[in-house]
Amino acid sequence: MTAADIDAIYAAFMPLQIAKVVDFSVPIAGVVDTIAALRAEGLKIGSCSGYPRPVMEKLVPAAAAQGYAPDYWVATDDLAAGGRPGPWMALQNVITLGIDDVAHCVKVDDAAPGISEGLHAGMWSVGLAVSGNEFGATWEEYQAMSKEEIATRRERAADKLYAAGGALCG
Known part of the structure; x- marks a missing residue:
């Protein structure tokens, strides 16, 4: 390839x-x-996202309509220095928000990579193990899972987040 x-x-x-x-x-x-x-x-x-700006420009208003609207957000392609796992997006939030x-x-x-981003920026980093690609399920799929399957996936995801340096990964 x-x-x-x-x-x-x-592009496709x-x-x-x-x-x-x-x-x-x-x-x-x-x-x-x-x-x-x-x-x-x-x-x-x-908020820092692995999504590029064109995706975020659709996602941000949709999430805001459902009650989640960060004070500032950065897309992965916004900064010349790059995205995760570098600290740049997290630090841009710090600068813009006046922290x-x-x-x-x-x-x-x-x-x-998001956990690493926070650590590289000098922040406490907390991992959400029952969310996202590491866990690998939609809310509907999660609700239909057995307790054993949830525990297995949670442990697998938490292990990856802890390995990246995250705290309180559960």
Whole structure:
């Protein structure tokens, strides 16, 4: 496979991803209430995504319509320095949101590169093991799983998040 082949696959895939991302915009259970509680305490909410900007431009309003709207967000292709696992997107949130001490920031992510991103930026990094690609299931699939299957997937995902340096990966 050549670089041109990869570019062609990406070009064919991107319109599909942009069209379908809104179908997966429902916030994780408890997120909207958690964000509201954090904001009530005066905390700012930033977001870093592995999605490129064209995808985020569809996802952000769809998530906002369901109650999740960060104060600032960065897409993986926004910064010349690159995306994860480098610290750049997390640090751009810090700069834009006017946070004066990175050590006061907590990076929450469901992917190992996102955990590494937070650590590289000097932040506490907390892993969500029952979410995202590491767990590998939709909410509906999760609800239909046996307790044993959930435990197996949770452990597998948590192991990857802990290996990336995450704390409280559960």
